[in-house]
Amino acid sequence: MRSILGREPALVVAAVSAGLSLLVTFNVGLSGEQAGAIVAVISAVLAAATAAVTRPVAPSAFTGLVAAGVALLAAYNFNVAPETVGALNAVVLAVLGLVTRGQVSPVSASSRPLSGV
Numbered sequence: 525m526r527s528i529l530g531r532e533p534a535l536v537v538a539a540v541s542a543g544l545s546l547l548v549t550f551n552v553g554l555s556g557e558q559a560g561a562i563v564a565v566i567s568a569v570l571a572a573a574t575a576a577v578t579r580p581v582a583p584s585a586f587t588g589l590v591a592a593g594v595a596l597l598a599a600y601n602f603n604v605a606p607e608t609v610g611a612l613n614a615v616v617l618a619v620l621g622l623v624t625r626g627q628v629s630p631v632s633a634s635s636r637p638l639s640g641v
Contacts, residue, residue: 533577534584538621541570541591542614549610559606560599563613567591579631583624591616 544566548559571588575581595613598604 534574535621537570537574537577538617541566542617544570545595545610545613545617547610549607554606556599556604556606556609559609560595563595563599563609564592567595567613567617577631579629580627583627587617587620587624590620 545563548554548563548566554562567588571584571591574588575584578584591613594616595609598609598612
């Protein structure tokens with residue numbers, strides 16, 4: 525079983541995603557729509573990374589899809605502040621991470637395909 529900094533990869537990637545979403549909440553001159561798009565991209569990319577290091581893939585993919593969807597919905601349909609978009613994304617990631625935690629496990633080193641083969 526591989527780990528990142530002695531932790532499960534899914535937890536590390538979720539923490540990074542939540543941290544990046546938090547950065548968007550600081551007033552950096554983004555509109556709500558821009559913040560929503562950035563948070564959605566962060567959620568989608570890091571959900572794909574989580575799915576790559578865990579099995580089964582579905583819970584991680586679902587978590588990323590919902591987090592990205594919430595960010596886009598909040599930004600484009602409700603016209604909320606970037607702070608709200610980031611906070612919603614962080615809450616969704618935390619709650620769904622706890623819910624899906626028991627359904628995934630890290631991919632063992634022996635089950636990963638060799639790169640370059």
